[in-house]
Amino acid sequence: MTPAARYGAAIEILDAINTGTPAEQQLTRWARGARYAGSKDRAAVRDIVFDVLRRRASSAFLGGGDTGRALVLGLLRGQGADLDAVFTGQGHGPSPLDPSEDVSSALADAPRDVQLDLPEWVLSALDADHGDDATGIAQALRDRAPVGLRANLRHGTQEDLTTTLKALGHNSIPHDAAPGALVLPSGTRGLHLTEAYLSGLFELQDPGSQGLVARCPAQPNTRILDYCAGGGGKALALADAYDLDITAHDADPKRMKDLPERARRAGVSVQIAEQVPSDAQFDGIICDVPCSGSGAWRRAPEARWRSTPEQLETLCATQAQIVDDCVPMLAPGGWLAYMTCSLFAAENADQAAAILARHPHLSTEATWSTTPLNGTDGFYLHVFRAAS
Ligand SMILES: C[S@@+](CC[C@H](N)C(=O)[O-])C[C@H]1O[C@@H](n2cnc3c(N)ncnc32)[C@H](O)[C@@H]1O
Known part of the structure; x- marks a missing residue:
């Protein structure tokens, strides 16, 4: 595909997303129908679509509308790109621009939430929760995320992995959030197909996510429950660090x-338990609760536009319930690590304060948080200790 044709495909996909189809679904549908598109074309089209979704409000402002075409036009204007090289009208490239598509305003004329590509209510919450850092965090959420790796330290050191990756043509940089954390530039692809990955040398995991686990006070040979395990990112990181009995x-x-x-x-x-007996006891419990995911909105760029204050309220109620379900399973003297990939105090410090108020036998052992300003996704950790 020519570069212009890739933009043409992105315009079609964005039009379908505008009708309510989730982006992933529409990208898959397009790729199935576009047999002519190679893997590099598919990756490039995906990047354009995701870039637009991360910058949807500013792209609509600069493109003069929210059709797929206007959004791509606005994205390119914001990037200062050569528009005539894209709107060529040749092959499958978008048709040439019409004078009616000129927009005289600069992004600096737009309201702040538009400039920062966030719903107004989200920006207000970030301002309240992050003060002077809010603008920088919002700006970071407009960009692609770096790729994070976790060296499996049972297979080698962080330095060993750096050397292996270098031999594969990838320059990785250690991240200080956790002992095995490395970052590579955004857009690094195909790592999961390498022999290094298949033989267990590393996992794909944001350094911030690794930082949560690195701060859990696990002692060797103790019983741990990962109550919201999902794909197992936290359980696997913990199992790599210590010999534990993990459920x-x-x-x-x-x-x-x-x-x-x-x-x-x-x-x-790691043992899998579809049910956990209510009388089970654990020395450590991880509650990696379902959350807004706002800390990771660079990776799931549609989510910011679909999120609502009502959804946030429902999530907060679920988070509280999960902790309340777990607290009775905590052995005397045990620890409970409450964690989110959220930037909102409502899901983080406010929840922690409410947990302490509801469970007076818990005390705070540690807290930690990180935001995209540290080169990670946004995460929050609160470690509680039960009275012995
Ligand atoms: C943030 S994700 C977990 C990510 C995972 N720990 C990881 O590191 O890959 C939250 C998980 O909580 C699960 N979940 C939602 N409600 C739950 C509940 N009431 N009890 C247990 N798990 C729940 C979801 O299915 C989801 O997999």
Whole structure:
């Protein structure tokens, strides 16, 4: 595909997304029908679509509308790109621009929420929760995220992995959020197909996510419950760091389907429990609760536009319930790590304060958080300790 044809495809896909089809679904549908598109074309079209979704409000402002064409036009204007090289009208490229598509305003004339590509209510919450950092965080959410890796330290050091990746043509940089964390530039692809990955040398995981686990006060040979295990990112990181008796649970067990294979590849052991007996006791419990995901909105760019204050309220109620379900399973003197990939205090510090108020036998052992300003996704951790 020519570069212009890739933009043409992105315009069609964005028009379909505008009718309510989720972006992933529409990208898959397009790729199935576009046999002529190679893997590089598919990746490039996906990047354009996701770039637009991350910058949807500013692209609509600069493109003079919210059709697929206007959004792509606005994105390119914002990037200062050569518009005539894209709107060529040749092959499958978009038709040439019409004078009616000229927009005289600069982005600096737009309201702040438009400039920062966030719904107004989200920006107000970030301002309230992050003060002077809010603008920088919002700006970071407009860009692609770097690729994060976790070296499986049972297979080698962070330095060993850096050397292996270098031999594969990838320059990785250590990240100080966790002992095995590395980052590579956004857009690094195909790592999961390398022998290094298949033989268990690393997992794909944001350094911030690794930082949460690195701060859990696990002691060797203790019983740990990962109550919202999902794909097992936290359980696997913990199992790599210590010899533990780890039980992984999720309300939707299908989400754990890849966990046994990932554990096998990493050379660690994690037991799967579809049900956890209510009288079970654990020395440590991880509550990696379902949340707005606002800390990771660079990776799921549609989510910011679909999120609502009402959804946030429902999520907060679920988070509180999950912790309340877990607290009775905490052995005397045990720890509970409440964690989110959210930037909102409502899901983070406010929840922690409410948990302490509801469960007076818990105290705060540690807290930690990170935002995209640190080169990670946004995460929050609150470690509680039960009285012995
Ligand atoms: C943030 S994700 C977990 C990500 C995972 N820990 C990881 O690191 O890959 C939250 C998970 O909570 C699960 N969940 C939602 N409600 C739950 C509940 N009431 N009890 C247990 N798990 C729940 C969801 O199915 C989802 O997999």
